[in-house]
Amino acid sequence: MTTVLVKQTEGCSDTELPLEGAQACLEELKESLYKKEREITELLESEQTPIPPIPVAQPPCAVLLRVVVEKAHDICSEVSEARLLVDHMFEENRVALAQAREKLDHMSQMTADDNNRKEEDNSDPEWLDCGTEHVLLLQETLRECEITQMALDCIRVGDSPSLSDCDTAPELDEMLGKGEGVKSVGQQLLLLQDQLKQVREENRKVVENYTSERTMRKKYYNMVEDMKGKIRVFCRIRPMSRAEAAQGGAIAVGCLDDYSVTVETPRGPREFQFDRVFSGKSSQEDVFQDTNSLFSRLIQSAIDGFNVCIFAYGQTGSGKTFTMVGDRDQKSPGIMPRAFNAIFDILQENATKFDFKVSVNMLELYNDRLQDLFLSGAEAQSRRVEIKRNRKGLVFAQGAETKEASSAGELFAMFQQACANRHIAATKMNVESSRSHLIIGIMVESRNLTNGSVSFGKLSLVDLAGSERAAKTGAKDDQLKEANSINKSLSALGDVISALSSELPHIPYRNSKLTQIMQDSLGGNAKTLMVVNVSPSDCNLDETLTSLIYATRVKTITNIAQRNLESKEIAQLKEVIMKLRSGQPVEDEEV
Known part of the structure; x- marks a missing residue:
């Protein structure tokens, strides 16, 4: 037991x-x-990729394979070398798969024939098992090729592999568990990701260098154009309005850089080049500070005796008045009030060297009629203002009241009085739509205390009314008449711009009072800056393209700026003549 x-x-x-x-x-x-x-968890955490939960009824290899495929697809999408490698592996495996299927079919047929023949001959069973084992080996090889082909195909197209087949999951588990397969995949992913970071860093540096070189090239080009007397053109893109956003309008205008505007049109994108471009994110301070060097030079030129003009152009509701005047409370003042301060700041700095006299007139062109904004009511209607030119080509308004200003505050008070008398109205496009063109002329006379020479400069600040369509603005009756007058004057301005840019022998200045009053600013003797304002919405695409095309033509116009300077003797003789005409006594020393 x-x-x-x-x-x-x-x-x-x-x-x-x-x-x-x-x-x-x-x-x-x-x-x-x-x-x-x-290892896989650490890899996913280093990439800040959330670890997906593993379904209860799904084998671990399903989640693992899906994550590996997704990561590999992302890398292939970013790195061309990885994409080419996967394509090459896919093609090689496709050929191996076809060969394996062909061999398996051939071997299966041979094994079946041999088995039948050996059974009839009562051969050794071990001999029969050899052919069967070879077939099984080929079947395993074929299965591995099929699974590899499935994985490579998923990596190429970005689809998640389906592992619902219970027969497939163990084989995938076995394939993924062989040797250091997963670790090798992880290392390859990390290597490819490092390469991707290096490529992105190189691309970033290339873009930065390209942008820097492009900016410098345009900067020097603008300096050369300025020396040639070319009119300077800035472009400002206003933000999308609430009405445009409510209508579902898409943004069709954008900035490529500080000098380029791109517009999405039905025929593809169009690019426009200007001396400076401001996006909808630019504030009044950004615009003024960015243009401060040019702006200061223009103000200084007016004080030195040059004719200077700054005007805003664009569709109604594109932000011209905001750029030139600012908001109602002057929390974000525009170019005009800033110019008032800049003038007297420069005069204060040079008070010991020069004796200055500042005078101003403020007009509006309403229904093709010039009106003095220092007057109101019947007096303004009865006052006749005409456009004249002196021998030097300087345009002035005869009959307009001219007032002297001794400070920026006094000048701004006159400006507020003028704005109160300006014609404005509400339309569907704008709450306060300008129904007239605003023209402010600031004359600066400076006498050099050292040599007695006198210079006369004029700064023209022009806020043009915007072109409009009655169908969009809803204009009727008087507003429709105003709109027709505005469009007619802007059309005449467009004809002048086209003629100047084409260098035609005849320039149609006399077709409108607007073109007459701007004759010395376009193709004349002024240093001119145009600020074209545009809407970013695709619903205003036609008007935006028209404005940008006109602004591009304006850039090609050349002015011949001349300084209005007189010697001490000539200035004294003019003063004597004025006294004689007015009946005042003249001293012998003055003659």
Whole structure:
């Protein structure tokens, strides 16, 4: 009995030895799997990618393979070398898959024939098993090629692999668990990601260098054009309005850089080049400070005796008045009030060297009639203002009241009085739509205290009314008449711009009072800055393109700026003549 029990125990020990070995292998496999899982988790965390939850009924390899495929697809999308490598692997595996299927079909047929023949001849069963094992090996190879092809195809198109087939999951688990496969994939991903970062950094540096070179090139080009006397043109894109956003309008205008505007049209994008471009995010301070160097030079030129003009152009509701005047409370003042301060700041700095006299007139062109904004009511209607030119080509308004200003505050008070008398109205496009062109003329006479020479400069600040369509603005009756007058004058201005840009022998200045009053600013002797204002919405695409095309033509116009300077003797003789005409006595020393 004891002998039997010992033998049974020995038998049990013999049968349990393989089980213990299998248990040890299983523990090693689990540890290896946990290690690979930690590596993948660290990889995902380093990429800040959330770890997807593992469904209960789905094998771990499903989630692992999906994440690897997604990461590989992202890298292939960014790195052309990786995409070419995957395409090459896909093609090689496709050829291997076709060969494996062909061999398997051929071997299966041969094995079946041999089995039938050997069975008839009563051959050795071991010989029959050799052909069957070879077929099974080919089937395993074919299955691996099919799975690899599926994975590569998913990487190329970006689809997640489907692992619902229960037969596929164990094989994928086995493939992913072989050797250091997962670790190798992780290392390759990290290597490709490092390469991707390097490529992106190189591209960023290339873009920065290109932008810097482009900016410098345009800067020097603008300096050359300024020396030639070319009219300077700035473009300002206003923000999208609430009405445009409510209508579902899309943004069709954008800035490529500080000098380029791009417009999305039905025929594709169009690009326009200007001396400076401001986006909808630019505030009044940004615009003024960015243009401060040019703005200061223009104000200084007017004080030095040059004719200077700054005017705003664009469609109604595009932000011209905001750019030139500012808001109602003057929390964001525009170019005009800033110019008043800049003039007297410069005069204050040079008060010990020069004796200055500042005078101003403020007009509006309403229904093709010039009106003095210093007057109101019947007096303004009865006053006749005419446009004249002196021998030097300087345009002035005869009959307009001229007032002297001794400070920026006094000048601004006159400006507020003028704005109160200006014609404005509400339309569908604008709450306060300008129904007239505003023209402010600031004359600066400076006498040099050292040599007695006198210079006369004029700064013209013009806020043009915007072109409009009655269907958009809803203009009727008097507003429709105003709109027709505005469009007619702007059309005449467009004809002048076209003639000047085409260098035609005849320039049609006399077709409108607007073109007459701006004759010395366009193609004349003025240093001119045009600020074209545009809407970003695609619903105003036609008007925006028209404004940008006109502004591009204005850039080609050349003015010949001349300084209005007189010697001490000539200035004294003019003063004597004025006294004689007025009946005042003249001293012998003055003659």
